[in-house]
Amino acid sequence: MSIFDKLDKTKIHTRQISTETYVVDEDYLLVEGVLKDDRTKVSRRSTGELIPAGTIHHMVIRLLLKLPSLGIEDLEVEIISAPYPDCLETCEVMNGMKGVSISSGFSKKVRSIAGGPRGCAHLVSLLLAMGQAAFQGFWTHESTNTNQDNIYSEERLRFLEGTCWAWRRGGKLQQTLLEKIQL
Structure with a gap:
């Protein structure tokens, strides 16, 4: 038994990031990522307003990836739930990821294009997780391709x-x- 199992604790927050990879055709993969933050208690925003328990962030990113380069041909960002109206304005900055390949240096490019004051930390976290998942999906696709010479x-x-x-x-x-x- 772990020392952490023995601690008396109360859950206050859950973050779930899930990704799914689909084969579109011989030239494309679709990767869909979902980030969801749930709070189990009433809390306060940085500006003082009360936030009820429940979902605070719920965001979806869909990437259309060109094979075999894993270049982002197209993307779609959906913010279902966010704490501030201004958060919705960050969707457009993600368009800067079009044309970027998921390869060495991807994380740095994501942070440079969509991080900091021009972007959203939650969308960046999701996109970074999706990059790793896309890589796994690509290798699954490649390793199950029976025509691979x-x-x-x-x-x-x-x-x-x-x-x-x-x-x-x-x-x-x-x-x-x-x-x-x-x-």
Whole structure:
């Protein structure tokens, strides 16, 4: 039993981020992400007004991704619930993500385009999670594609190399794939 299981605690907030990836056709994937923040108690806004318990943020982003580059061809942002009317104005800044590929440097690009005072921290959090999920969806699609001629390729290695500790340069997985490419 964990020490955290023994603590006397009262839940006050739940954040759920979910993503789903769909194959549209041989050229496109659709990734849909949902962020939902729920508060279990009445709270106050920074400006002092009371906020009832319940959903404070409920946002959806849909990305149409071009294969195999994972370039964002189109996107849609839906803010179902937000604490302030001004929050709705941040949807447009997300259009700056069109044309960006989900690849190395994606997180930095998201923060630079949609973060800070011109954007929404919640949409940025959702989009960052969606980038990782899109990558997983892409690999699921690729690994189930029975027409794939070149499972061991330098392109695949470049896509994976340096993405995490397991795929670090010089690591066991990188070396194994490199050996299979050279066969």
